Amino acid sequence: MVQLLKNTISLIHDSPKRGVFAITGGGSEALSRLLAVPGASRTVLEAIVPYHSESLAQFLGGQPDQACSDKTARAMAMAAFQRAMALDPEADHQVLLGLGVTSALSTDRQRRGDNKVFVCIQTLGATVEASLVLVAQRSRKEEESLVATLIIDLLAEVCGLPIDLAFPEEPDIFHRRETVARQAWQDLLNGESNSSHDPGAAPQVLFPGAFNPLHDGHRTMIRLAETLLEKPVTLEISVFNVDKPPLDYFDLAHREAAVGEQCPLIFTHAPTFVEKSAIFPGVTFVVGVDTVKRIAQSRYYNGSMTECLEAISTIRDHGNQFLVFGRQHGDDFESLDDLDLPEVLRSICHGVEEEMFRHDISSSQLRAKNAGD
Numbered sequence: 254m255v256q257l258l259k260n261t262i263s264l265i266h267d268s269p270k271r272g273v274f275a276i277t278g279g280g281s282e283a284l285s286r287l288l289a290v291p292g293a294s295r296t297v298l299e300a301i302v303p304y305h306s307e308s309l310a311q312f313l314g315g316q317p318d319q320a321c322s323d324k325t326a327r328a329m330a331m332a333a334f335q336r337a338m339a340l341d342p343e344a345d346h347q348v349l350l351g352l353g354v355t356s357a358l359s360t361d362r363q364r365r366g367d368n369k370v371f372v373c374i375q376t377l378g379a380t381v382e383a384s385l386v387l388v389a390q391r392s393r394k395e396e397e398s399l400v401a402t403l404i405i406d407l408l409a410e411v412c413g414l415p416i417d418l419a420f421p422e423e424p425d426i427f428h429r430r431e432t433v434a435r436q437a438w439q440d441l442l443n444g445e446s447n448s449s450h451d452p453g454a455a456p457q458v459l460f461p462g463a464f465n466p467l468h469d470g471h472r473t474m475i476r477l478a479e480t481l482l483e484k485p486v487t488l489e490i491s492v493f494n495v496d497k498p499p500l501d502y503f504d505l506a507h508r509e510a511a512v513g514e515q516c517p518l519i520f521t522h523a524p525t526f527v528e529k530s531a532i533f534p535g536v537t538f539v540v541g542v543d544t545v546k547r548i549a550q551s552r553y554y555n556g557s558m559t560e561c562l563e564a565i566s567t568i569r570d571h572g573n574q575f576l577v578f579g580r581q582h583g584d585d586f587e588s589l590d591d592l593d594l595p596e597v598l599r600s601i602c603h604g605v606e607e608e609m610f611r612h613d614i615s616s617s618q619l620r621a622k623n624a625g626d
Contacts (some may be wrong), residue, residue, distance in 0.1 A: 262287055275302075330351045
């Protein structure tokens with residue numbers, strides 16, 4: 254078994270794949286195994302163990318909802334992949350990878366929930382994830398060994414080696430899934446493109462957002478915008494966001510499937526409205542009143558009101574405008590008319606009348622409701 258493991262790791266080192274490894278909660282034994290076999294420098298660009306919650310938050314650009322979850326493992330893998338591209342900028346992006354692992358294993362303190370591990374590997378071509386719930390009784394050492402084996406086996410699979418991931422035996426619960434990216438998504442992730450839209454069919458009205466999920470409030474805004482502007486609305490989701498890892502391919506596939514045929518959807522590499530306006534000059538943006546307030550706040554521009562006004566002026570000069578929907582805040586309904594905005598922004602904003610739109614279901618509220626059902 255030991256020799257077989259060494260042979261597998263040697264083949265991993267001989268493959269062209271290399272990347273950044275981020276592991277927390279358990280699984281660091283995999284790093285020891287990889288580094289113990291000659292040739293590790295060809296595989297490991299960097300390894301990080303963000304064990305403290307603040308360390309993990311800094312690595313991800315924000316606190317995750319849960320330290321041990323599939324979502325967090327994917328975010329870690331994506332952050333690691335971005336780090337790999339930064340460390341090896343001359344490399345073919347096809348050979349780079351980011352590995353993220355988050356575990357909750359046996360401990361000497363009280364902890365609720367199952368012992369489990371989530372492993373994700375992000376490449377330019379795919380997001381690959383494996384999870385394992387450790388139901389059988391094991392020591393911490395035995396769990397660490399099993400998790401390390403899972404990490405190395407998944408890494409070997411991504412490196413193109415013939416590995417059987419159908420383990421372990423019952424009663425443990427094992428899952429593996431993968432989303433292969435279409436070329437347009439890959440082009441966004443590696444910076445070759447800034448939008449997935451067809452260049453010959455640029456949108457006329459763009460509704461930016463996360464749409465996680467697309468709810469009735471969004472649908473009402475779409476319907477009213479199309480009525481008022483007499484133009485079709487296209488949804489826009491930025492794959493890249495400020496201070497967060499990019500969305501992975503599971504995220505993109507999920508958002509796309511959720512929207513379905515309800516409305517055209519494009520993905521972009523444009524987290525700010527200045528970047529959106531450069532890609533889509535002359536387009537009207539459909540936004541909520543909270544978004545307009547943020548556009549006018551200096552804290553989003555390095556604390557500089559001068560930078561803020563310059564950015565808004567750039568949006569104006571690109572011929573863009575904003576169709577602004579109000580929002581319920583407690584007992585009050587806040588609309589565009591209630592805002593104190595710089596004149597340069599006010600001049601390109603058009604409000605939707607309160608009686609036309611009063612819908613206060615937010616995406617976060619809906620997610621909380623669904624989680625409680």
